[in-house]
Amino acid sequence: MTKEIKVQDLNTDKFIAEKVAEISASVGDGTAINALSGGVDSSVVTMLGHKALGKQLRTVFIQNGLMREGEAESVAAYFSKMGVSVEIIDARKEFLDALSGITDPEEKREAITQAFYKKVFGRIVKESRAKFLLQGTILTDIDETVAGIKRQHNVFAQLGIDPQEAFGYHILEPLIELRKDGVRMTGKALGLPEELFNRIPFPGPALAARIIGEVTQEKLDVVRKATTIVEKLLAGRGAFQYMAILHDDRVTGMRDGKRDFGRQIEVRCWDSIDARTATPTRLPFEILDELASSILNNVPGVVSVTYNIATKPPSTIEAV
Amino acid sequence: MTKEIKVQDLNTDKFIAEKVAEISASVGDGTAINALSGGVDSSVVTMLGHKALGKQLRTVFIQNGLMREGEAESVAAYFSKMGVSVEIIDARKEFLDALSGITDPEEKREAITQAFYKKVFGRIVKESRAKFLLQGTILTDIDETVAGIKRQHNVFAQLGIDPQEAFGYHILEPLIELRKDGVRMTGKALGLPEELFNRIPFPGPALAARIIGEVTQEKLDVVRKATTIVEKLLAGRGAFQYMAILHDDRVTGMRDGKRDFGRQIEVRCWDSIDARTATPTRLPFEILDELASSILNNVPGVVSVTYNIATKPPSTIEAV
Numbered sequence: 001m002t003k004e005i006k007v008q009d010l011n012t013d014k015f016i017a018e019k020v021a022e023i024s025a026s027v028g029d030g031t032a033i034n035a036l037s038g039g040v041d042s043s044v045v046t047m048l049g050h051k052a053l054g055k056q057l058r059t060v061f062i063q064n065g066l067m068r069e070g071e072a073e074s075v076a077a078y079f080s081k082m083g084v085s086v087e088i089i090d091a092r093k094e095f096l097d098a099l100s101g102i103t104d105p106e107e108k109r110e111a112i113t114q115a116f117y118k119k120v121f122g123r124i125v126k127e128s129r130a131k132f133l134l135q136g137t138i139l140t141d142i143d144e145t146v147a148g149i150k151r152q153h154n155v156f157a158q159l160g161i162d163p164q165e166a167f168g169y170h171i172l173e174p175l176i177e178l179r180k181d182g183v184r185m186t187g188k189a190l191g192l193p194e195e196l197f198n199r200i201p202f203p204g205p206a207l208a209a210r211i212i213g214e215v216t217q218e219k220l221d222v223v224r225k226a227t228t229i230v231e232k233l234l235a236g237r238g239a240f241q242y243m244a245i246l247h248d249d250r251v252t253g254m255r256d257g258k259r260d261f262g263r264q265i266e267v268r269c270w271d272s273i274d275a276r277t278a279t280p281t282r283l284p285f286e287i288l289d290e291l292a293s294s295i296l297n298n299v300p301g302v303v304s305v306t307y308n309i310a311t312k313p314p315s316t317i318e319a320v
Numbered sequence: 321m322t323k324e325i326k327v328q329d330l331n332t333d334k335f336i337a338e339k340v341a342e343i344s345a346s347v348g349d350g351t352a353i354n355a356l357s358g359g360v361d362s363s364v365v366t367m368l369g370h371k372a373l374g375k376q377l378r379t380v381f382i383q384n385g386l387m388r389e390g391e392a393e394s395v396a397a398y399f400s401k402m403g404v405s406v407e408i409i410d411a412r413k414e415f416l417d418a419l420s421g422i423t424d425p426e427e428k429r430e431a432i433t434q435a436f437y438k439k440v441f442g443r444i445v446k447e448s449r450a451k452f453l454l455q456g457t458i459l460t461d462i463d464e465t466v467a468g469i470k471r472q473h474n475v476f477a478q479l480g481i482d483p484q485e486a487f488g489y490h491i492l493e494p495l496i497e498l499r500k501d502g503v504r505m506t507g508k509a510l511g512l513p514e515e516l517f518n519r520i521p522f523p524g525p526a527l528a529a530r531i532i533g534e535v536t537q538e539k540l541d542v543v544r545k546a547t548t549i550v551e552k553l554l555a556g557r558g559a560f561q562y563m564a565i566l567h568d569d570r571v572t573g574m575r576d577g578k579r580d581f582g583r584q585i586e587v588r589c590w591d592s593i594d595a596r597t598a599t600p601t602r603l604p605f606e607i608l609d610e611l612a613s614s615i616l617n618n619v620p621g622v623v624s625v626t627y628n629i630a631t632k633p634p635s636t637i638e639a640v
């Protein structure tokens with residue numbers, strides 16, 4: 001069992017100094033690699049790794065094409081300001097290929113995981129010849145899996161690294177004793193900008209979780225544009241999470257006096273404490289009107305916009 | 321060209337007396353038949369025909385299985401109170417068979433029209449041996465079609481009656497000089513109950529217009545239940561039209577702690593003068609909550625409910 005450091009016992013300065021020393025001692029004069037997603041866990045690991053290793057750490061951001069508008073560039077820019085160089089790997093084609101023809105939500109999630117580990121990150125790790133892998137695993141991640149060695153073996157398997165070869169590799173998980181709140185505190189202490197450690201939740205499968213049915217380039221472009229509008233109009237209203245969902249159904253609309261069999265965007269905006277239960281935010285109708293007209297006027301092919309009015313449960317936060 | 325009687329020139333008592341006399345003179349001691357849908361046009365024609373012909377008129381209500389809950393029975397009950405007997409023809413299987421496998425909205429509408437005229441009503445007309453057909457055509461219906469003889473030939477063709485045979489048939493259209501407002505006035509003068517001549521618009525393809533994708537018995541049951549709830553909760557709020565739409569997309573939900581890949585109902589409620597443009601009614605969130613929870617708790621398989629926030633245009637009133 002991994003021990004837990006609770007927030008009330010967390011001395012962030014001491015924690016950071018210890019983890020930096022541990023990483024530094026483990027890697028020695030070798031090289032390490034890590035994948036930054038822009039989420040708080042991988043951001044904190046990147047900063048710890050950078051403090052410990054400087055140029056001996058290679059940080060990659062895998063552009064899977066499922067991110068929000070400008071996400072890769074803005075994450076890289078934040079880190080650049082803090083002196084950390086982030087390499088953006090264009091893997092859009094690999095992910096789109098992996099998702100082609102898949103409509104089942106579970107299979108979609110699995111395809112993204114496989115594309116990430118086996119195809120893209122696995123290849124980068126092997127080609128890099130780095131033997132140390134920094135991971136942002138937190139205690140919550142392992143609560144439901146088998147902890148320790150077995151889990152680390154699984155990481156190698158996921159990466160397509162042969163267990164025989166794997167003896168040369170080391171996985172470092174400096175956040176394994178923390179939960180999310182502890183990671184956020186550490187992020188703050190490391191000087192990460194508010195936007196990075198306090199962002200609204202965004203699902204692992206990214207925009208693919210907000211497309212019903214098959215994920216295609218055209219649908220990604222549509223949901224990405226709608227997401228930008230929804231996040232811009234709903235930011236700062238205190239909602240727990242808000243999103244645009246692209247439906248697969250076509251509905252009848254009218255454009256320039258002609259019937260236009262178009263797309264529908266569903267907006268969800270949630271009030272919640274911990275995502276276990278949630279209720280739709282009672283947005284003023286002026287905002288709902290603005291959301292609808294802004295989406296209808298700026299996102300090509302959309303003729304219909306709805307607002308979620310169901311609670312969780314029986315709904316879930318995301319639609320896929 | 322058919323002459324128009326404008327409402328300001330309409331003397332309903334005189335109009336009714338004239339039409340009753342005309343129908344009576346045309347049919348003589350023959351028999352007539354008409355299809356009652358419960359809409360205002362066919363209801364007014366039924367009353368005129370009844371006044372003129374009594375037992376010489378056979379009025380059928382074709383139960384296509386696409387109607388709202390209890391619709392056939394409640395329409396028949398209204399007319400029974402006024403001394404008019406309405407025969408309900410169970411054609412549910414014919415319509416469901418005709419719709420099987422069809423997902424395109426235009427093809428769906430066409431399949432319903434064909435099933436109505438060619439299969440069901442055409443057969444009833446021929447079997448009835450009635451040679452007079454009473455129809456609720458109004459002036460607006462023929463504005464965009466070729467008026468007169470050619471149009472009546474088309475009706476026979478639609479009914480699958482050979483043009484040679486058709487010489488024996490006569491189509492009577494007592495409302496052809498009126499538009500909707502004139503028909504409503506006439507309905508009032510005939511003593512039709514408020515509910516019949518002032519009902520909220522309901523589309524010709526009925527609930528099939530509110531099912532995205534293929535129409536099946538299961539989906540009809542779902543959208544019918546949701547429609548009952550929506551009409552009950554939104555009646556009397558002054559909205560122009562309101563409806564429940566069943567999506568074809570499946571969305572993720574939770575039931576009893578387990579993932580449930582379920583259905584979504586979209587509620588639309590419109591403010592409009594003439595249906596040419598429309599805006600979503602700004603319903604209080606208490607009502608939206610009540611709509612959502614009532615649908616989620618009472619309609620099996622539904623895990624998500626949305627409210628339309630788009631205007632027409634670019635949306636349309638109905639979704640299919």
